[in-house]
Amino acid sequence: MIKKILSSNLLIMLIFSAVVLSAPIWLAPFGASYPDLLQKFAIFGIFAVGYNILFGLTGYLSFGHATFLGIGSYTAVWSFKLLTMNIVPAIVLAMIVSGLFAIVIGYLSLRRSGIYFSILTLAFAQMAYSLAYSVLTPITNGETGLQVSQQDPRVLDAMAGIAVTDGIPSTNLFGALIKSQGGYYGFYVAAVLLIIAFYISLKIFRSPFGMKLRAIKSNQTRMKYTGFNTKPYLLTAFVISGMYAGLAGGLLASIDPLAGAERMQWTASGEVVLMTILGGVGTLIGPLLGATLIKYFENIFSALNDSELHSMFSFMPDSIQNFMVTVVSPFVGEGWHLTLGLVFMIVVIFLPGGIMQGLTHLFNFVKRLFGMGDSKTGIANTMNTSNHTSNKSPNNVKGEA
Amino acid sequence: MKNDNKTPTLDRRGFLKASVATGLAASSPFFIQNAFAKGETFRNMPKADAKTITLGFNVPQTGAYADEGADELRAFKLAVKHLNGEGDGGMMNTFKPSALKGNGVLGKKVAFVTGDTQTKSDAARASAKRMIEKDGVLMISGGSSSGVAIAVQGLCQEMGTMFMAGLTHSNDTTGKDKRRYGFRHFFNAKMTGSALGPVLKEEMGTERKAYHLTSDYTWGWTQEESIKETTEALGWKTVKTVKTPVGAGDFSQYITPILNSGADTLILNHYGKDMINSLTQSVQFGLRDKQVNGKNFEIIVPLYSRLMAQGAGKNLQGILGTTNWNWALTDEGSKAFVKSFGKEYGNPPSQAAHTCYVQTLLYANACEVAGTFYPPEVIKALEGFKFDGMGNGKTEYRAEDHQCFKDVLVVRGNEKPTSQFDLLKIVKQVPRKQVEYDAKIFGGDLGPYKV
Numbered sequence: 142m143i144k145k146i147l148s149s150n151l152l153i154m155l156i157f158s159a160v161v162l163s164a165p166i167w168l169a170p171f172g173a174s175y176p177d178l179l180q181k182f183a184i185f186g187i188f189a190v191g192y193n194i195l196f197g198l199t200g201y202l203s204f205g206h207a208t209f210l211g212i213g214s215y216t217a218v219w220s221f222k223l224l225t226m227n228i229v230p231a232i233v234l235a236m237i238v239s240g241l242f243a244i245v246i247g248y249l250s251l252r253r254s255g256i257y258f259s260i261l262t263l264a265f266a267q268m269a270y271s272l273a274y275s276v277l278t279p280i281t282n283g284e285t286g287l288q289v290s291q292q293d294p295r296v297l298d299a300m301a302g303i304a305v306t307d308g309i310p311s312t313n314l315f316g317a318l319i320k321s322q323g324g325y326y327g328f329y330v331a332a333v334l335l336i337i338a339f340y341i342s343l344k345i346f347r348s349p350f351g352m353k354l355r356a357i358k359s360n361q362t363r364m365k366y367t368g369f370n371t372k373p374y375l376l377t378a379f380v381i382s383g384m385y386a387g388l389a390g391g392l393l394a395s396i397d398p399l400a401g402a403e404r405m406q407w408t409a410s411g412e413v414v415l416m417t418i419l420g421g422v423g424t425l426i427g428p429l430l431g432a433t434l435i436k437y438f439e440n441i442f443s444a445l446n447d448s449e450l451h452s453m454f455s456f457m458p459d460s461i462q463n464f465m466v467t468v469v470s471p472f473v474g475e476g477w478h479l480t481l482g483l484v485f486m487i488v489v490i491f492l493p494g495g496i497m498q499g500l501t502h503l504f505n506f507v508k509r510l511f512g513m514g515d516s517k518t519g520i521a522n523t524m525n526t527s528n529h530t531s532n533k534s535p536n537n538v539k540g541e542a
Numbered sequence: 543m544k545n546d547n548k549t550p551t552l553d554r555r556g557f558l559k560a561s562v563a564t565g566l567a568a569s570s571p572f573f574i575q576n577a578f579a580k581g582e583t584f585r586n587m588p589k590a591d592a593k594t595i596t597l598g599f600n601v602p603q604t605g606a607y608a609d610e611g612a613d614e615l616r617a618f619k620l621a622v623k624h625l626n627g628e629g630d631g632g633m634m635n636t637f638k639p640s641a642l643k644g645n646g647v648l649g650k651k652v653a654f655v656t657g658d659t660q661t662k663s664d665a666a667r668a669s670a671k672r673m674i675e676k677d678g679v680l681m682i683s684g685g686s687s688s689g690v691a692i693a694v695q696g697l698c699q700e701m702g703t704m705f706m707a708g709l710t711h712s713n714d715t716t717g718k719d720k721r722r723y724g725f726r727h728f729f730n731a732k733m734t735g736s737a738l739g740p741v742l743k744e745e746m747g748t749e750r751k752a753y754h755l756t757s758d759y760t761w762g763w764t765q766e767e768s769i770k771e772t773t774e775a776l777g778w779k780t781v782k783t784v785k786t787p788v789g790a791g792d793f794s795q796y797i798t799p800i801l802n803s804g805a806d807t808l809i810l811n812h813y814g815k816d817m818i819n820s821l822t823q824s825v826q827f828g829l830r831d832k833q834v835n836g837k838n839f840e841i842i843v844p845l846y847s848r849l850m851a852q853g854a855g856k857n858l859q860g861i862l863g864t865t866n867w868n869w870a871l872t873d874e875g876s877k878a879f880v881k882s883f884g885k886e887y888g889n890p891p892s893q894a895a896h897t898c899y900v901q902t903l904l905y906a907n908a909c910e911v912a913g914t915f916y917p918p919e920v921i922k923a924l925e926g927f928k929f930d931g932m933g934n935g936k937t938e939y940r941a942e943d944h945q946c947f948k949d950v951l952v953v954r955g956n957e958k959p960t961s962q963f964d965l966l967k968i969v970k971q972v973p974r975k976q977v978e979y980d981a982k983i984f985g986g987d988l989g990p991y992k993v
Contacts, residue, residue, distance in 0.1 A: 177671035275758050275785060284759030284788055285689045285714075286663040288696060291987060309989065311700065320700065324675060397671075399693060401663040440672055444657055475603045475658060 150347070154340055157426075161332050165325065173437055176324025181436045183331035184392045187338045189416040189428035191385020194345060195378050196414070197423035200358035201251075204259045204410050205266025208246070209239040209383040211273060211405030213390025215280070218287045218400045225297035226289075226310045228319060228330070228395040232388060239387025240380055247379035251372060254361070266410050273402040286401035312395050319396055327396045334392065338385060339425075345381070346425060354378050386413075415481075419488055421495025430496050438481050445473035584916055585702050586678040594653045595646075595915065597622070597902070598673035598682040600694065601708065605661040606789040607686035607814040609849045610894040614684055614708055615656060616887050617895035621902035622652045624882070632882035636875040636931035637903060641910035648909055659685055661788070663693035670694045674703050680915050681706060681905050686814070686894060687788075688712030688761035695724035702993045704917055706901035709894040711813075711845050713764035716945035717984030722991055723917060725924055725939065727904065727946045728897045731765035732979055734844050734864045735772035737950040737972040741862065746807065746840060748777035753805035755796055755820060757812050758785040765811045769844050773809075781805040786812070786820070793820040797827050806834040808841045817843060818853035825857040849892045851955060851965035858955035858965070865951050867896040867933050868966055876933040890963050900932045904939075918991040936974070942981035944988070950977050 146152060160167075164182065168174040173182075192206050213235035220231035250261040273281040281287055291305050298305075312319045319327040345351045356364050357371050364371050394400055403409070416435050421427025450466045450473065457465065472480045492498045588595050599618040602611035623629045627644035634642055646652050655677045657669030666685065673679040681704040685691045691710035698705035699721040707715060707726040711734070716726050752773055756762040762785065770780055781803050786796050797820070800808060808829060812820050824830070824841060832839040843850075846863040869880045869890035879899065883891040891899070904924065912919040925941035934948035953966040 172676070175672065175676040177668060177675050181668070274787060278758075284663075286693060288693075309696070309700070397667060397697070399663060399667065399696070401693075403662045403664055440668065444655065444669070444672060446656055 150340075150343060153343065153425075154336070157339060158336050161336055162329070164332070165328070171437070172441055176328050178436065178440050179328040180324070180331050180396050181440070182433050183328060183335045184389050184396075185413075185416065185432040185436055186335050186429045187331075187392070188386055188389035188413055189420070189432040190335075190338055190342050190425075191382045191389070192413045193382075193417050193423065193425075193428040194342060194354075194385065195382035196417055197428070198346070198351060198354035198358060199375055199378050201254065201375065201379070202259045202414065203250075203262040203379070203382075204407070204414065205246070205262035205264075205269075206382070206386050206413050207405050207407070207409035208266045208269040209243060209386035210390040210393070210409065211269065211400070211402065212239045212242050213387035214394040214400035214404055215273070215287060215390075216387070217391040217394035218289065218398055219280075221289045221295075221312065221394070221398050222293040223296060225295055225301075226303075226312050227297075228312050228314055228391075230297070231312075231395055232334075232391040235391025235394070236384045236387045239390065240384040243380040243383025243387075244376070247376050247383065251375050251379060263407060263410070266405065266407060270402060270405040270407070273405055281400070281402060284402065286399050289398045312398055331392050331396065334388065338388065339429075343425060350374070350377075415485060419485060419495055421497030424495065424497040427495050427497040434484075434496070435481065438477050438484075442473050442477040442480060443475070586674065586680055588650060588680070588915060592650060594651045596677055596679045597652060597654045597905075598657065598670065598677065598679035599654055599684045599898075600657045600659050600666060600669050600673065600682055601684040602661045602686050602690075603658040606816050607661050609853070610686040610709055610814060610847070610892065611659070611684075613849060613892045613895040614686065614898040617883070617891060617899040618654065618656075618683065618902060620883060620886055621899045622654055623886075625652045625903070625906050629886070630882050631878075633875050633879045633899065633903065633932055636878050637907070637929065638931050639929065640907060642903065642907050643910070647906045648913070648915065652906070655679060659687070659690050659694075661687045661690060663689055666690040666694050667697050670697055671701075674698075674701050680704065683898060683901050683905070684708040685710060687759075688715055688764075689759045691715050691724075691726075692719045692760060695719070695721045699723045699989055699993065702917060704905060704920060706905050708898045708901065710761070711765065712761035713768065713984055714760045714986075716943045717764070718986035719760075720943050720984075720986045720988055722921060722944075722988040723993075725901070725904075725944045725946075727901050727937075727939075729864075729866050729948070729950055729977070730945065731761070731768040731844070733950050733977040734765065735768035736977045736979070737864050737952055737970075738769070738842075738844060738862070739772040739776060740972075741952050741970060742773065742842070743776050745862070746837075750776075750778040750807045750837070750840075751781050751805045751835065752778050752807045752809050753781045753800050753803055754783040754809045754811060755793070756783055756785050757788050757816060759788060761813070762811045765844055766809075769809055769811070769842075778807070786816075788816060790816065791819060793823050794827070796820075797824055797829070800824075800829065801827070801832075804834065806837050806839055808839070810841060810843045811845075812843070813845060814850065815853065817846065817850050821854050821861075822857050846953070846966075847893045848890070848963065848965055849894070852962070854955075859957045861955045862969070863953055865953050865966065866893045868893065868951055868953065868968060869963070870966070870968065871933060871951075873931075873933060873935070875931040879933060896933060903932075904929075921991060940981060943984075943986075945981075947974050947978055949974050 164179055165174050188210060195201055195203055216235040216238040217231035220234050224230050246265045250258055253261060274283055289309055291309055314330060317326065319330065353374050357374060361371055412435060416431035417428045419434060420429065420431025447466060447470055450469055451462065454462045454465045488495060599615060601614045602608055624632050624634050626646050655673055657673060659666035659669060670682050673682060682694065682698060683706040685694060685708045688710040691707045692715055695705045705724040707724060709728055710726060711728060711730055713731050754766050756766040766783055774780060784796055786793060808824060810817060810820055829839050830841060841861055843861055843863040847865060851858050880890050908920045908923040909915055912923040924939050927939045930936050937946055937948040939946050950972045951968055952970040952972060954969050956965050956967045959965055
């Protein structure tokens, strides 16, 4: 009975919404509670959740997902320039256009699997990046990045009689400025979209469609022998995750109307792979955790400098303090990549199921402490609905049985 | 295997209810008050009893412009020291008219935070946003790329935070992308063209065929345009212009075609490590030893700095270019700054360091003059501000486009350097009059004082 309630969609969604919407409060002690970073958490959360639908469920490792993020951003900015500063058309168009690109790229790339698929997506991504960076400069404004300007036509706004008189207009949601409330409004818009995106991903994970995707991952050949044509399923998953990326890209542009080509670079594609693996491939929450962790490192660790370290270790005697600062300083500031690399290595070596596997271990440990026997069900497992992880960590097999 | 469909699920109606509820819940908890209430309150306004104010220094710590970024950061630290009354005061002693007292700004000590722009617009804006939203900075400075400067300047206008641009040389920064909250002390491509033109005519004549390699972003584009305009006015022909990606590393594929293009002059619109690489490779390909159309093949680097000269070594000897400032200048301001910087870090400052140091002092001075940190007042204090003793002679912040006007230096890579820092020889100090232009030619709009 308890297990049933724990694994119900409603409860998961309630807890999830509560956690996401209260993020400004519980992230404050980590120094991460400021609008820009909160927005990044939510947006890259959407990106990673969507990526996980492809990579987590089907096992197809796409190395070019940032392409769709970039396409989403460019589409949204063009919508701000040509149609209206309202973010709804921008986001809808961003999803549609990136979906269309995903159909084309997916159709071509999915003719191969495994490493060949990865290389194909990487090739498409690099192509898109080069196009955006130099060839398509009239559309993308190259390295400088596409920005809105006061003189843009904005047909819909003009029809509605909204005239821009002073400076560059800001994005809005039916009149409410996204940047209002010191940026928190933008975060809540992104957070609500994240919750919806997460709900859809949850439904996909627990649907027959999700089951088929997982079957493709475990043994595509056998799938084909039983008479399934796997290609349409794969393409659907690819397009869905492409549209998620488009949504994330559109949101990025909605909060900050600027689109740069570096958003499509292979490092950006690699980042989402890292996020997913770090959090836990094929788990529902994992990619979100991974995205949060990486964005946290990128924004907070990279900004620490020696004087801040000194004040962190100020409770120690001077000589030890100096020693600690010398030891730690290569790992913060410019060296944050180093820390991230180490964390990644540790996770991959000791917890191949990502942070989620670590959490599952932790939950089981706590339960054993409280004498709840070896019943291995729990919140962690409920969120761990993938088969794939259960292959890797035997604990889950019992839980799912 | 568990059948997931058996678990209690949320039906469509329930989901709609839930999402409406979430939406409502999401829109209510605005515990942060609107930052722009009535009166003279503004974003990050320091409390009356606050002991310190914070400035944000956003510089490239990685990527093609990292050397410049590191030097900029040194200058910022030095400027903060001097503002707080520590050290020997540097250019604070020669800067006039100065309202600075050496006890911080408006009685508050200056603190600072730093960030890495990575020479990417996205990263730079994220870093600037962190400074504004988390660290509560009043002013952001730094940057070594015009793409970044324009992106951050736009953000600062939106957020109502002052932006004192670091090294940015594109015409757009104070041209079509100028902003009310952005100020640039550095010179620009248009001024480089005006300064370089007469020297080129004198040294290379009026019948040259030029080939451009251009960094593919706003700075490269505008510099190419300005140099083309200048050289074509001299009677030169432009054979071809080729755009190269920033941070390309290997330029050989762009250099080979030059050999057969019939051009006798190569103009490198590159900066930082890009320029070091492209110049070094051009020399390795033997361009400088060539004879084309009966003339010696020449290379011109319109914008360069001592840091790049250090990287390019003897490849740069004899090559013409312009620079905003050089440590070998002998006016009082430059001497004081070089001495102070040298004592602190053991090497002379670069032009990037100089402009960042000056910008920090100018912002602090404007706050003192305005008597407040309220940006619209600070902006008014900076607009049209005339000053001297900062190393470039008499200088003016033009009110129409927030561009500083001052003398420009035409330099040549030193053929007989006397020390490892003595790499640039000043050919000519072009007076301010010669590089001035009409503010209207680039279009653009500064935007409102109050945002």
